[in-house]
Amino acid sequence: MEQVELEPLYKVKVTCHYCETEFETSRVRPSLKRPYRTDSDFCAYYKHENPDFYVVRICPSCGFASTENSTVNLNEMQRKAFIEQIGNRWVKRDYSGARNLEQALAAYKLGLLCAQVIQEKERVVAGLLHHIAWLYRYMEDHAQERRFLEFSLEAYVKVFEREGTGGNEAKLLYLLGELNRRVGKFHEAVQWFGRVIHDKRITDAAMIRASREQWALLREQMISGKMELPQEMLEADKEAAKRSPL
Secondary structure, eight states: OOOOOOOSEEEEEEEOTTTOOEEEEEEEOGGGOOOSEEOTTSOEEOSSOOGGGGSSEEOTTTOOEEOTTSOSSOOHHHHHHHHHHTGGGOOOOOOOSOOOHHHHHHHHHHHHHHHHHTTOOHHHHHHHHHHHHHHHHHHTOHHHHHHHHHHHHHHHHHHHHHHOOTTOHHHHHHHHHHHHHHTTOHHHHHHHHHHHHHOTTOOOHHHHHHHHHHHHHHHHHHHHTTOOOOHHHHHHHHHHHHHSOO
């Protein structure tokens, strides 16, 4: 019997946070959400539809763009800011179907604009900026990728400073290290990775292992670039030399 292949996308109904219109948006079936590889900053690659293309939901009526983590109940100030800066200029269009890379980028940029206009939580803004960097990575636009990685790094630092880490401390600290490494801020990267590796309160084995791996990669990058190793790295090297058998 011939096996019928499921469509990768299915529709769900969501309610707009601004105008309360119910509209449809697409999602990728959970069974197809397995990436064939993932970069060290969690950017994933898929053989079929990329579920990240559908994170931003856009109301066709008013243009309000949100994610599952966005603020649901907008206050009067947020509502006024949105309608004045975005809603009044919105030309109705439908984002409910399949999205290619360019359409996904347009959706994310509208999502980012809405988040900035209503002064959304820093964590949501950081995630949008990071996803935009990934989209430029898929496009192999390295200049724009780096630009948005730097923006997302700034936003993640604010998340750490203002919100703390919300129970996922190791992952955020690791990400701060990795984004610093990717934009060439090596000394800052060492400090963030070091916090994951050396803080005894952190028990996330996967993030500790990943931080050790990126620390080692960073050390190689700095040595090959003839850069001076930071004191923290030199001290770690001394400790490792003491522990290793002669």
